[in-house]
Amino acid sequence: MKSRINILKVTALLPLIGIMLMMGRSHLRAKSGDVYRIQISGYDPRDLIHGHYLSYRFNIITSTSSDGHHSQRGYCFTKHAKGHDVTLVDKNQSKNCDAWLSQRKLKGPHKYLIPEAQALELERVLRQRESSVDLIIHANQTYTVGELYLDGLPWREALLSE
Amino acid sequence: MKLKKKLENWVNADLIDEETSLKIQNYEKNAYPPLFLYAVSGIGAFSIFLGLVSVIAANWDGLSPGVKLSLDGLLGALLCGGFSVKGEHLPRWSKEILIAIISGWTLASIALIGQVYQLGGQERHAILYWSILTIPLLLQGRSFLSGGLLLTTLSTTFIIWGEYLASMHLLVMVPGLTLGILALSTDKWIVDHRPELSSVFTASAAITILGAVSVSSMNFYYGGFNHTEAHYTYLFESILWALPGAVVLWRPVIGRSTIERYVLIASVIGFYLPLLNPKNGLDLLGIIWFIAYWGLIAKAALDCAKPQLFRFATFVVAARLVIMYFELVGSLLNTGVLFISGGLVMLLICRVWYQKQGEMVERYSEGGLTDEE
Numbered sequence: 031m032k033s034r035i036n037i038l039k040v041t042a043l044l045p046l047i048g049i050m051l052m053m054g055r056s057h058l059r060a061k062s063g064d065v066y067r068i069q070i071s072g073y074d075p076r077d078l079i080h081g082h083y084l085s086y087r088f089n090i091i092t093s094t095s096s097d098g099h100h101s102q103r104g105y106c107f108t109k110h111a112k113g114h115d116v117t118l119v120d121k122n123q124s125k126n127c128d129a130w131l132s133q134r135k136l137k138g139p140h141k142y143l144i145p146e147a148q149a150l151e152l153e154r155v156l157r158q159r160e161s162s163v164d165l166i167i168h169a170n171q172t173y174t175v176g177e178l179y180l181d182g183l184p185w186r187e188a189l190l191s192e
Numbered sequence: 193m194k195l196k197k198k199l200e201n202w203v204n205a206d207l208i209d210e211e212t213s214l215k216i217q218n219y220e221k222n223a224y225p226p227l228f229l230y231a232v233s234g235i236g237a238f239s240i241f242l243g244l245v246s247v248i249a250a251n252w253d254g255l256s257p258g259v260k261l262s263l264d265g266l267l268g269a270l271l272c273g274g275f276s277v278k279g280e281h282l283p284r285w286s287k288e289i290l291i292a293i294i295s296g297w298t299l300a301s302i303a304l305i306g307q308v309y310q311l312g313g314q315e316r317h318a319i320l321y322w323s324i325l326t327i328p329l330l331l332q333g334r335s336f337l338s339g340g341l342l343l344t345t346l347s348t349t350f351i352i353w354g355e356y357l358a359s360m361h362l363l364v365m366v367p368g369l370t371l372g373i374l375a376l377s378t379d380k381w382i383v384d385h386r387p388e389l390s391s392v393f394t395a396s397a398a399i400t401i402l403g404a405v406s407v408s409s410m411n412f413y414y415g416g417f418n419h420t421e422a423h424y425t426y427l428f429e430s431i432l433w434a435l436p437g438a439v440v441l442w443r444p445v446i447g448r449s450t451i452e453r454y455v456l457i458a459s460v461i462g463f464y465l466p467l468l469n470p471k472n473g474l475d476l477l478g479i480i481w482f483i484a485y486w487g488l489i490a491k492a493a494l495d496c497a498k499p500q501l502f503r504f505a506t507f508v509v510a511a512r513l514v515i516m517y518f519e520l521v522g523s524l525l526n527t528g529v530l531f532i533s534g535g536l537v538m539l540l541i542c543r544v545w546y547q548k549q550g551e552m553v554e555r556y557s558e559g560g561l562t563d564e565e
Contacts, residue, residue: 039276041328045298046272048325052302053261056309082307143307145253175310 060176063168064129066107066114067179070161073139082146084156084178087138088165090116104132107167129167142178144185151189155180159188195220237289257308264301271297288335295326295341316352323349331386339392343373364426367404367463368433373397375440401459405485411466412478427467434460451492458488479516483509513538 069089090105106119106127114128124130142163144152164176180188199213208216252260275282275290282290302318305311323345330342350369354362376382377393438460445456462485466478490505 038279038332041332042272042276042279042294044328045294045325046268048321049268049298049301049305050265052305052321053265056305056311060309142310147253 056174059168059174060166063166063174064107064109065176066116066129066165066167067162068116068165070140070163072156082143082149083141084144084152085139085141086161086163087140088136090136102132104130104171105136106130130171131167131173132171135173140175142175144178148189151192152185155189155192233285234289237293260304261308264304268297268301284334288333288337291329291333291338292341294329295345298322298326316356319349319352331389334386334388336388336392339386339389342389343392343396364430365433366400367430367460368435368437370397370400370404371434371437371441371460373437374401375437378441378444401463402489405459405462406482408463408466409478409482409485411469412474412481413472415470415472415474427464431464449495451488451495455488455492458485479512482512486512510538 070086071089073085073087102121103118104121104124106117106124107129108115108117108126109128118133119127119130121130121132159180162179162182164179166174166176168174178185183191196217199208199216202208203210203213255263271290271294275287275294279287279290299318299322302322306318326345327342330338330345333339333342351362354365373393374397377390377397379390382390382393438456441456445453462481466481486505486508490502490509493499493502493505
């Protein structure tokens with residue numbers, strides 16, 4: 031009976047522990063790593079927003095960089111006083127970079143969640159302004175997406191200033 | 193009320209004494225779950241849940257991500273913490289409802305974290321994580337609700353990952369998985385310790401098998417099997433997946449009636465054989481295939497004293513015969529001949545039906561149903 035009670039307690043707490051761990055990990059990942067602001071554009075310029083999501087791609091992706099045969103190639107991010115540079119290099123050259131991400135991971139399309147109520151307004155503004163997102167790159171060569179910016183302003187502030 | 197009156201009559205007629213009457217009344221009072229209480233509490237809990245969701249949803253966009261996550265964490269702590277501390281002392285119905293709510297909260301929380309931290313909408317990872325977190329809890333359930341949720345969780349995870357890995361392989365695995373679930377439902381431990389889960393598994397596997405054989409018979413209409421290496425590979429793969437379940441099922445089935453063995457064999461053949469048909473336009477064969485299979489199900493239901501299944505199977509046969517006229521209608525002469533022959537077939541079915549129903553009533557009154565079940 032005792033072991034049965036313990037099993038019930040553990041199984042009841044497991045979802046809570048799992049969710050707290052997920053929250054903590056996501057929070058830590060969003061707050062750690064190198065931040066690079068990267069310009070984006072709509073994946074399908076005629077139809078930018080699907081329901082709750084803005085479907086986009088990173089502007090650093092060029093026609094030559096999306097060549098699937100070079101699976102060992104990726105984007106080398108290097109910081110300097112005026113900002114940062116992004117170049118396409120092989121993985122074995124990544125030690126010269128401040129951060130490196132494989133091109134497969136950045137290929138997209140990517141989704142950015144936005145409140146549905148503001149979708150139409152945001153879609154209109156996105157067509158008129160330059161948009162970018164914070165790409166937070168971690169040491170294990172993975173990334174998290176941060177805030178969305180319109181002409182350098184966080185998107186909520188940009189919509190308010192309209 | 194009716195029982196009390198009957199018992200009073202039996203006491204007055206000296207068939208039973210007062211003490212036996214009281215014993216029967218007490219037994220009947222405790223023998224059945226308080227379904228009304230379950231239903232009303234369920235509706236009440238669902239109503240509160242919907243109300244909370246609506247209130248939060250109405251102001252959701254205005255809340256900051258931190259507040260959203262805090263509210264979610266607080267709700268989770270109340271639900272999971274409360275259940276962990278008091279779960280063992282709660283009445284069964286509230287325990288089952290709480291398990292279902294915790295499962296829903298877990299999925300909603302994963303979605304919320306994904307939204308707040310822009311995790312990119314990888315649904316398959318979210319569903320897998322949800323399964324890992326909730327399956328142990330759902331296994332603690334002792335109701336059809338928990339059993340149904342467990343099966344839904346497992347099926348959703350399988351489908352979403354199968355679709356991602358290769359949708360064709362997902363399809364070829366379905367018959368094997370269905371037989372696997374049916375085999376699992378006959379496992380002694382599950383039958384003894386989780387009878388509700390066993391019932392849910394049996395019912396869902398049976399519905400899938402009946403549906404799959406019925407849909408498969410449509411292949412006589414459209415054909416489509418190409419004698420190519422790819423199609424044979426898929427077929428071979430599918431049979432391989434189905435084999436373990438069929439082998440495990442064979443042992444429990446072999447100890448049962450001949451008709452149950454026939455049903456298992458007919459279900460496997462009935463599903464696969466039409467898929468091998470390359471030609472289209474074999475409509476009549478498709479209809480005969482369908483009716484023969486459901487006829488066998490009706491016979492098995494009759495032999496196993498399952499009146500509801502028997503009624504349903506005969507209804508399906510009758511419905512299929514009616515649909516046949518719309519499909520095969522041609523010249524007036526053909527239509528006339530079909531209607532006359534069909535009418536005769538239906539009358540014959542009705543005669544057999546009533547005859548057999550009479551036999552069934554007789555069998556129940558002798559206590560046959562209890563013995564066989």
